[in-house]
Amino acid sequence: MAITGECFCGKVTYRINGKLRDARSCHCSRCRKAFSSQASAYAEVASDAFEWLTGENLLTTYESQDGYGLQFCSRCGSTLCGIYDGKIHGITLGCVNGDPEIEIGMHIFVGSKAKWEVVPEGVIQFDKGPPT
Numbered sequence: 001m002a003i004t005g006e007c008f009c010g011k012v013t014y015r016i017n018g019k020l021r022d023a024r025s026c027h028c029s030r031c032r033k034a035f036s037s038q039a040s041a042y043a044e045v046a047s048d049a050f051e052w053l054t055g056e057n058l059l060t061t062y063e064s065q066d067g068y069g070l071q072f073c074s075r076c077g078s079t080l081c082g083i084y085d086g087k088i089h090g091i092t093l094g095c096v097n098g099d100p101e102i103e104i105g106m107h108i109f110v111g112s113k114a115k116w117e118v119v120p121e122g123v124i125q126f127d128k129g130p131p132t
């Protein structure tokens with residue numbers, strides 16, 4: 001069954017004809033700003049499995065560095081996906097509808113988490129990025 005997602009105002013919607021991979025949460029200071037949250041929560045997706053259903057014209061892209069960027073709804077501000085070189089490589093789990101049948105597999109950059117955050121137990125944590 002396809003995975004669907006949408007922004008807060010509901011104008012931008014998408015469908016994924018495939019599975020999500022490598023769900024993770026990053027606690028670095030950049031992700032906190034980008035996601036306006038204690039951490040990011042995202043998963044990778046094959047760009048050819050992803051399609052916008054509605055509202056693609058409302059998307060705004062912010063490229064942070066070296067071709068990496070985020071796309072968000074210009075109406076409500078939800079961050080929907082990460083892009084590289086103009087192609088979608090990952091989606092934010094907060095905008096997914098229902099159960100995408102994946103769980104956060106690791107917490108990364110926990111060493112630079114916000115002082116006020118309590119990281120949940122029971123999932124592997126790395127002070128920095130995952131070992132390569």
Ligand SMILES: [Zn+2]
Pocket residue numbers: 007008009010011012073074075076077078
């Ligand atoms: Zn919206």
Ligand SMILES: [Zn+2]
Pocket residue numbers: 026027028029030031032040109
């Ligand atoms: Zn990060």
